[in-house]
Amino acid sequence: MQKLIENSPIKWHHILFFSLLVAIIPHTGFWFDLNNDWPRWSAYALEHGLSQIYNSDTNYMPIYLHGLYWFGKLHGTKELIYANSYQLKYFFLLFDFAGAIAIAYALRKYYTRQFAEYMLLFNMGYLYCTTIWGQLDSVPTTIVILAIICLFERKLLWASLFCTLSIYAKLQAIVFLPFFAILLVYQLSVKFDKILILKILAVSIIAQLILLSPFILGGTFSNFLKVVRESVGFFPRVSVNAFNIWYLLLKQDPTSINDTLTFAGLTYKKWGFLMFFALSAITFLPLIINTLNTILSKKSLDQDYYALLWLTAATTAIVFFFVNTQMHERYSFPAIPMYFAYSLLTNRYSIFALTSVAHLMNVDGTNKYLGLNPYKPEFTAIIFGIILFLSLVRLYKGFKFKLILS
Known part of the structure; x- marks a missing residue:
């Protein structure tokens, strides 16, 4: 029994800290x-x-x-x-x-x-959505x-x-x-x-x-x-308080614009889908090629592959949040723990830290409980854009398109 407790991922300090949060939130x-x-x-x-x-x-x-x-x-x-x-x-x-x-x-x-x-x-x-926002x-x-x-x-x-x-x-x-x-x-x-x-x-x-x-x-x-x-379509707005690319593309407040309005023959909603699918394809390509090469070479999954997997997952979460319409302020949340996993595997914490800050700026900038974000939404949107850019750079650094055929 003692060995089982020692090998358990849940430790006494987790229970203690959880109890503390329950008492103070x-x-x-x-x-x-x-x-x-x-x-x-x-x-x-x-x-x-x-x-x-x-x-x-x-x-x-x-x-x-x-x-x-x-x-x-x-x-x-x-x-x-x-x-x-x-x-x-x-x-x-x-x-x-x-x-x-x-x-x-x-x-x-x-x-x-x-x-x-x-x-x-x-x-x-990471904790704001639950402890403050109650989401x-x-x-x-x-x-x-x-x-x-x-x-x-x-x-x-x-x-x-x-x-x-x-x-x-x-x-x-x-x-x-x-x-x-x-x-x-x-x-x-x-x-x-x-x-x-x-x-x-x-x-x-x-x-x-x-x-x-x-x-x-x-x-x-x-x-x-x-x-x-x-x-899909329950909140037909270009943004539902997500400080994303639409704050950089539109002069008017995106939360006040219906995403069924058109630009160059397509609705804003469809433009969001096009950007999402295009960026998703770019995001997934290194993982797909790496997986195929791993299969063809009959190798086992290693630490580098695991890091690529988490980085791809986190980047996908950012892409989904950053370019689609109807996005809520909280929808960048999954990227935080996924970038954290990537950081543990690579010992590179900058994108994880930046995403934690940007997400907090968005949710508290909307909720205003702590008053942490006095800046315009465009400033937070730029940070999310930087996060996406850095993530794509990391994904393609050292990447080769060549498949191993033997």
């Missing part, structure tokens, strides 16, 4: 979610049952709704749900800790720095991180579970599906196993059935599909 947050939507949906599920929650005005994916249902069951009454809605922060904080600890533990053989996870857990840019971005981000780690380490059944859960936590996680596919192709090239493939599919299907069964049996599955269909 404010009970306030983004009112429309923390004190309005979430307790209302939780109370609705308590009164009508989880199976009927999609008959409310919710536009969230199933994992959160399962959580809100049990949050309501835990408190038992509508009054207690509203009075204690701030406690949802504690649940989200678990995922902040899980993401930081998972990265530090999974990469521990590649670095010597002690207590590395506290570079995230003492990082206000849940750490949930899908941590699930994506766990999926990437499991795929790299060939824990493919766990990877299948986390890949599936990531989509049902937040639909935007779909931008990371190429990573899952690329790593899966490599792992299956090492050892192709039909039974394993069937098990992978089975895990994914079972997880989906568990998540969706209340709505299928309750007759509200069509409402869930409607939420999925309408998730």
